[in-house]
Amino acid sequence: MANTSYPASYYAASANPVPPRPALQDDVETDVCVIGAGYTGLSSALFLLENGFKVTVLEAAKVGFGASGRNGGQIVNSYSRDIDVIERSVGPQQAQLLGNMAFEGGRIIRERVAKYQIQCDLKDGGVFAALTAKQMGHLESQKRLWERFGHTQLELLDQRRIREVVACDEYVGGMLDMSGGHIHPLNLALGEAAAVESLGGVIYEQSPAVRIERGASPVVHTPQGKVRAKFIIVAGNAYLGNLVPELAAKSMPCGTQVIATEPLGDELAHSLLPQDYCVEDCNYLLDYYRLTGDKRLIFGGGVVYGARDPANIEAIIRPKMLKAFPQLKDVKIDYAWTGNFLLTLSRLPQVGRLGDNIYYSQGCSGHGVTYTHLAGKVLAEALRGQAERFDAFADLPHYPFPGGQLLRTPFAAMGAWYYGLRDKLGF
Incomplete structure (x- = not known):
């Protein structure tokens, strides 16, 4: 099986040393199988482990391989669409809940860095x-x-x-x-992965999820193994591919x-x-x-x-x-x-549940460093039966891109050209 390494970035060149993490080659059972070892997956795993769940994380490449290990490293509050836009769309009650959470992600990052002594140039x-x-x-x-x-x-x-x-x-x-x-974003992800493992969580690298077998006891299949779980959290974001077709259509x-x-x-x-x-x-x-x-x-x-x-x-x-x-x-x-x-078309994150036991969060729309850390907490709360904050995100309206997957790229590029022209002209 191919071994996918980090891209040749400054972050990869200056990453803290980490232990080797093997690929999954067995059949395992767990409470929660998390797909993706970026910020969303790692944050979810940490909150779940702190609350007594048994957690297995599957990563197609290496911890923080995607946006979590390549981004600009900026802790920016709120969402890609701000609270006033949300308020106009969904009304004051739901907006109040989402507004109260808009500044929580940065606090979670600082708590993680302090609690687990993560060296990430904060x-x-x-x-x-x-x-x-x-x-x-x-x-x-x-x-x-x-x-x-x-x-x-x-x-x-x-x-x-x-x-x-x-x-x-x-x-x-x-x-x-x-x-x-x-922060140094890759070192933050690597530190969070070490924290996951310190609490008994297991992370398999080079272990892409190739199929989800849905049902009362869902199973995630990888090329050389499978994970049977009570719950699945899908946290692949831009690197999920077409594993879950319902999610690919709206992002x-x-x-x-x-x-x-x-x-x-x-x-x-x-x-x-x-x-x-x-x-x-x-x-x-x-x-x-x-x-x-x-x-x-x-x-x-x-x-x-x-x-x-x-x-x-x-x-x-x-x-x-x-x-x-x-x-x-x-x-x-x-x-x-x-x-x-x-x-996403709305530039707001997509959060929800497929059936009774598959949860997901995706579509940070460029505002992911803080939101993903909040998302992990919200997903963990939902698995514990505390769904009010989860529902506030899940009830946000989302739509497929016009023209489907074939035309979504040119339509979005046209929109970006228009707004880029507005930037240049100053209006």
Whole structure:
């Protein structure tokens, strides 16, 4: 059987050492079989193990192989569509429940890092940077909205203040969220996997789920073994393929591109981001960046609909980096990689249950680092019979992409072109 290794990213090159994890080659029984060892699966497994469940995790490649080990590493609160959009769609009662959860994922990450002593370069502070007065007005509204739900670690930044936190002349202002921040995402996933194993959970790598046998005692089949469980949690997100056709119809894998510079040195790194906050701009097709523990600049952006890998990632992202920081024109790019996230038409996560015993969460739509950690807790609560928070997500309306799988990519690309044009024209 082929052995799938990590892509050649900065994160893989700087990953903490981990023990080898074998492929499943037997028939095993468990309480819960989790499909996918990314953040959703690992968070679910941890909460379940802490509540006395026996858990087996199946991973097609390696822990954190997908978006969990390739993303920009930013802890960003709320959802890809904010609480006011949810409120208009589903009404105040359901929106209140979802709003109360919108800032929980970041707290869960910090609790995990502290409890299990995970070494992942955790830093506090995230900035939303406005390029136009209209975007600044949106941030002012967002601050009021988030404060309605008890989130108060926020500061609006005028043009002078934002220059103090990021050396970019493009921004007219911004908002600082001190409960945001950034991490080495792959090392966070590896630390959570070690925590799962410390509690008796078992993780099999190189063990893709190829078929789910549904029924009262569902069975997950891999190429060389199978897992019989009381419950299944499907947590494959953009790397699930067509294992569960009902889920594939309402979502679309998309690619995003990231680069990492050579180490910049303390002086240059400090001049770019003096407080070591992470930054994302307010465009629809946004750029995001931060410093690593060894003072490289991680810079990402762009979306490839349908999750094709571009031929030259550096050619796409380096001009974006130089527009923000022309002072880096002579800096070498050491790593360039791509990774997939799962987009839904509503840009809200899809959560639900198939039959009585197969649960799923997917479709973070680019907002997954915090949401996935919350999702694990919500799924674990549902398996314990506490479904109110699960139901708040499960009741969100979702729709298939227009034109089905054949036309969803060009339709989404057309929409992105339109919003990208709006970003450029400033309206």
